[in-house]
Amino acid sequence: MASNRIVTLAVVFGSALYPAEPLVAATGLDPDSPVWRVGAEDSVEVAVQLDLKTAQTVQVAVGSKVRLIVQSPQALELHFHAFDQSARVSPGKPAEFAFQATRTGRFAIEAHGIVDALGRHERVVLYVEVRPR
Amino acid sequence: MTLPRGVLIAMMALLPVPATAHAFGARYDLPLPLGLYLSAAGLAVALSFGGVLLYPQKSSRHSFAMDIRVLPGLAGFFRVLLASLGLILFAVVIGAAFAGPPEATRNFATIWIWVIWWVGYLLLSALVVETWPLVDPFRRIAVGLVHVRRAMGQGRDAGLPLVFGWLAPIGLLCIAWLEMISDYSEGPPAMGILALIYLGVAIIGGVVFGRPWFDIADPISRVIGVFGRLAPICAPAPGVLRLRFPGSGLLDNRRALPGDVALVVCLIGVVLFDGLSETPAWAAVLDYASGAGWLRPTLLWLREQGFDLLKVIRGLGLACVIGLFLAGYWIVIAAVAWITGAKEPMARLGVEFIEVLLPIAVAYHLAHYISYLLIAGQLILPAASDPFALGWDLFGTRGRSIDISVIGAQDIWWIAFVTVIAGHALSVFIGHRRALQVFSGPRTAAISQVPLTLAMVGLTVLSLWILSQPITQ
Numbered sequence: 001m002a003s004n005r006i007v008t009l010a011v012v013f014g015s016a017l018y019p020a021e022p023l024v025a026a027t028g029l030d031p032d033s034p035v036w037r038v039g040a041e042d043s044v045e046v047a048v049q050l051d052l053k054t055a056q057t058v059q060v061a062v063g064s065k066v067r068l069i070v071q072s073p074q075a076l077e078l079h080f081h082a083f084d085q086s087a088r089v090s091p092g093k094p095a096e097f098a099f100q101a102t103r104t105g106r107f108a109i110e111a112h113g114i115v116d117a118l119g120r121h122e123r124v125v126l127y128v129e130v131r132p133r
Numbered sequence: 134m135t136l137p138r139g140v141l142i143a144m145m146a147l148l149p150v151p152a153t154a155h156a157f158g159a160r161y162d163l164p165l166p167l168g169l170y171l172s173a174a175g176l177a178v179a180l181s182f183g184g185v186l187l188y189p190q191k192s193s194r195h196s197f198a199m200d201i202r203v204l205p206g207l208a209g210f211f212r213v214l215l216a217s218l219g220l221i222l223f224a225v226v227i228g229a230a231f232a233g234p235p236e237a238t239r240n241f242a243t244i245w246i247w248v249i250w251w252v253g254y255l256l257l258s259a260l261v262v263e264t265w266p267l268v269d270p271f272r273r274i275a276v277g278l279v280h281v282r283r284a285m286g287q288g289r290d291a292g293l294p295l296v297f298g299w300l301a302p303i304g305l306l307c308i309a310w311l312e313m314i315s316d317y318s319e320g321p322p323a324m325g326i327l328a329l330i331y332l333g334v335a336i337i338g339g340v341v342f343g344r345p346w347f348d349i350a351d352p353i354s355r356v357i358g359v360f361g362r363l364a365p366i367c368a369p370a371p372g373v374l375r376l377r378f379p380g381s382g383l384l385d386n387r388r389a390l391p392g393d394v395a396l397v398v399c400l401i402g403v404v405l406f407d408g409l410s411e412t413p414a415w416a417a418v419l420d421y422a423s424g425a426g427w428l429r430p431t432l433l434w435l436r437e438q439g440f441d442l443l444k445v446i447r448g449l450g451l452a453c454v455i456g457l458f459l460a461g462y463w464i465v466i467a468a469v470a471w472i473t474g475a476k477e478p479m480a481r482l483g484v485e486f487i488e489v490l491l492p493i494a495v496a497y498h499l500a501h502y503i504s505y506l507l508i509a510g511q512l513i514l515p516a517a518s519d520p521f522a523l524g525w526d527l528f529g530t531r532g533r534s535i536d537i538s539v540i541g542a543q544d545i546w547w548i549a550f551v552t553v554i555a556g557h558a559l560s561v562f563i564g565h566r567r568a569l570q571v572f573s574g575p576r577t578a579a580i581s582q583v584p585l586t587l588a589m590v591g592l593t594v595l596s597l598w599i600l601s602q603p604i605t606q
Contacts, residue, residue: 082161103541105163106604108606110606117424118443119443120423129163
């Protein structure tokens, strides 16, 4: 009697987990998401064109000397808080961030000056991930 | 160094950004890699099967505890020491709140309250020992006034109706709203005023109802009490220090209070929302709300009424996560009731088993906050040297800058892996022991754990999933 209940329960809960599976697969671990993976060299230069609809991710290896050139379709003030840098970018003038990727982590470059319907006036436009070698 | 450039760098590196959950800046953790995520999830499932199969025949009388007698003088000394520390720190926090620097990242009060105390001290209460009843300045002041009142020969305490227990989850939600949604947490004077208001309520409650106020109604005491039940060290009686198996405090017989289930559900819901609000999924929700044509009139109307839209949406998000977790929990309890042939009423089962999920939530909380504690926690060092902005340098750390490299991404991954697995294993183990306390037969107890273990696997996998998501602000 009890074992029938266990089986029924397992089937019910198991089938409830089914819709969860594609959700898990779709988010964050998708290899097609806009990520730039730069090789594990000691000195890298990356040029990125900002897409203001989605924030792309640039991945570099820890210890590299990075020169990041950011182009934007709109005039923005960019802040790279984790490395204490800021720069202006406009359609003809790319912004440049030069830093030593000494520590691992996921660091955001935020733009000030875009206001959306929710009243947010800062937006992350690019993520820099410094990954372990 | 003339102007402390280090603190300036720290300020800019961790500048309060209105859209984030905390004033103390973004977290820089890398997402948990797929391999670690999958192996942790697999290990959790394997441990659960192991737990279910290895159920003991009867509730073991061996309770894995060791009592140490402490010399009365030593115990008294520690009581006085802890009480003094609590009162002194409270005084410094209030002073710094009103006299200190106005930036949250430089003010001793805001750093102490939101980083050191609300995250660090609560985790300490769960992982090492609960000291809050001794340290609690609100309780000390209120109880002190009660003694004064008694000495003046005035009346006895009124009995506290148990329904006041509901103040605990309500208070917890207020604190969570303050921390995660409101901007008041970033304003030191606002925090000072709120702390004094809380003190006022505690004094009234303590003077009118006596000590039971802090056992039943005081939100902070009850929240820390819940965490304290997980700790391996406790003081069951004056002069006795007990070393016990972590989490075995959850198995103690204690009086059920109104709001018990709501309190733990809110705790777990708050911890989950904290993590979920940094996932790309949540960012997608916000982007959708920002772009949806059908929502625009409502959003514009709300804006005209003076509402901050982001706060409204975050508040709704928190309410939904808590609501979904509560609903999911009752579905699991209904399954437990059904699978055991309804031998116990559902309400009782709900109360008995909610705390069993705590080890997983605390483990995720630790994994989520370890880098925050080690990085934003460093802010206390420059703040402590000059809490009242008088130009002091008490500890020589006035110009200290924050070292973000103190913990690396890989260290955090392994801490996350180990703590979440350990939390899951502990939950499964405690769940079993609990079931043996609740149900008469060992077979019924083992069967009752099937839905609960599935719920634990779900909570653990959700925690791992959140940890594997790239942090999105």
